[in-house]
Amino acid sequence: MQRTPATTQTAIASLDKPPPTRTTRIRRWLRRRRRYAALHLLRGLSYGLGAGLVGILFYWLQHHL
DSSP states (O other), rough: OOOOOOOOOOOOGGGGOOOOOHHHHHHHHHHEEEEEHHHHHHHHHHHHHHHHHHHHHHHHHHHHO
């Protein structure tokens, strides 16, 4: 049994996709990290609210005692 010779022309060149644009790469990057961004925003919001409430409480205590 003999092997068939390999062809010299490749037909897959027309199937190649163009490289992704910069905005596409940024969107994919953000989509992969959306959960972590939401967790960090929630944590920051809770820290900010807690610090704000403590600040208001001490302000109220200083002016009413």
